[in-house]
Amino acid sequence: MLGTVMAGAPTDRIPLHTILLPVLGVLAWVVIGKAGLGLVALLLAIVLLGSVLAAVHHAEIVALRVGEPYGTLILALAVTVIEAGLIISLMLGGDPNPGLMRDSVHAAVMLVLHGLAGACIVIGAWRHRGSEFRVDGANSFLAVLIPMATLVLVLPNHVLSTEGPYLTTAQLIFISGACLALYLAFLFIQTNWHRDYFLPVGDGPSAGHARPAGRIAAGSAVLLIVALTSVVLLAKALAPALEEGVAAVGAPTTVVGVIVAAIVLMPESAAAIRAAAHNRLQSSINLVLGSAVACIGLTVPAVAAVSFMIGQPLALGISAGQTTLLALSFAVAIITYGTGRTNLLCGIVHLVLAATYVFTVFAP
Template identity: 30%
Template sequence: MQALLSHERLLVVAGVATAVAYVAGDRLITNGSTVAIASTVVLVLAIICASQRVAYHAEQLAHRLGDPYGTMVLTLAAVLVEVVVLAIVMSHETSPTLVRDTIYAAVMLDINGILGLAALMGGIKHGEQAYNDDSGRVYTVMILTAMAISMIMPEFVPADRWHLYSGFTIFIMIMLYAVFLRMQTGPHSYFFSYAYPEKRRPVVKTVPGPDTVWSVGLLITGVVLIGALSEVMAQSLNVSLANVNVPPALPALVVALISASPEMLTALRAALANRMQSVVNIALGASLSTVILTVPLMEALALFTGQPFEMAMTPIQTMMVLITLVITAINLNDGQTNAIEGMTHFALFATFLMLTALGL
């Protein structure tokens, strides 16, 4: 038991934070904005701790199940964390653009932030880093198609027919994901892999991970903790922002940061280990999953409640997405990345942060 607690210390931290938050109760939000802001920061960090362990146990299950089920578990676990946090924050946030802004922020964070920083750091250390350029092309065209259907075309849909287009969007997103999953795990699985030359390494005794039952149980525990922490965090976040002049898209950025946090360290470690294919799969795969799975779930919720979300991106958001995907298509077209290409993406990420800070 002691070994398990030591191994799951991040989950223990999240559990302790949950207990403290619920014992403290309203005192976290009734003692002024300073306490609320501090509480929000601590709660966000606790949620990130729990999401790290959810991602770890999802990866353990994926290794045991193999494809295609392993890929599905990884994807669904990542999206589940985002949907849980997003749905709970939405219950305390009246903004109709929260879903749109969260998906947009997640795409900027995944492609320009994670991919950009990883390619920059990996390029500085290793020079040019190889990957399978087929994966870059497939991911880019899928992301562009999904975002065009779900976040650009809604601008032209009459308001009294939103429910028809929402139903259509759900159907198309499911079809796109089904075909993509079949391609990723079937006859075209080689698109998403790259044969790196193996180096001789000393044999290191590895510690086996938890068995399947433990992984499932701890994964569910992590999701429950994320939900419980998000409930308190959403309340403290609203109080924190009530009397502070902050960008309106900050809640969306917080949700996107929470959902992307497990991928960041994994991608950076892969880049520094000269495994750029893993970085491409993580960054672009996370972006695609965010759009192609979060959108239908949120649209289904809108149809269920009868309250539509504002899904059409603003002109600035649309331009940033198009520029990002054009740069991605150019950079990921030759099978090698370098520091310059990473810097172009990171510059776009900095631009996204600046525009967000300006409230645009």
């Protein structure tokens, strides 16, 4: 799986842009501090996106060096730090938005489950007519993703202790612990007892890479910290501009969460689509569904901890209409991943559901 993630990325050197962009991001935050609407905000946003890509590149280099099972953990933690950093920075940097984590987690699940998965299936089917994957691996992802999403996004609307989409402190602590426990259990299964569930089907083309040298991995480890710091600081600087921009165009505040999810999923999306194009749908599924599982299992406990410290409540429950769409999404996913082979029709169905989700965000 790591070999697929790294397709096209050099392991014998550190690309110059992955050094310059994170450093530039930290320096820009020091000089500018907080960005308003305009050219400055646009430039900072470009540097932010570059820092995200640089962070994931360095995480992948370190992951290739240490190997499995630790490599997968490093990748998941790096992406989770980016997402949690963006959410926490927006929580601290602008007006209180108790629904931000709900919106970003919900968006990540829907965009991954349908948008990204649909794109991978369509590309794989278009180029190879059909792609195979391991049912046991896909079902393992869904086995933890479905209860996680239900606990975080649906249950808060139905508890009796509080009104609305909120949980009591005890309930939020329990839900956060449950999500973390599910993720850790899944990680153990993925990297130890049932690692074969997640290996590519057959003897398709290899995308392996030589193990990076120690000095390259050490340099990437240092630059990973710099890149993650840059992402968090730039997100904090851009928080006012992002919220003002969404308000200026009259879009719902939910759009902020969708933007956060889209930024976080960019690197994973590129790697997953690249794998699907080379007939490695199993690797695409590992990346796609794995990012959704890590998103809930690690981000929710981290953001919940910060909400306790700053005293800001978290609105978690989604609307009745979105709950219906989420249930439909999982039903379709169970059908898609229950056969071990996909086709063009499956991909189109997923893309239509992704478009439906985006449409209902803007027209709730």
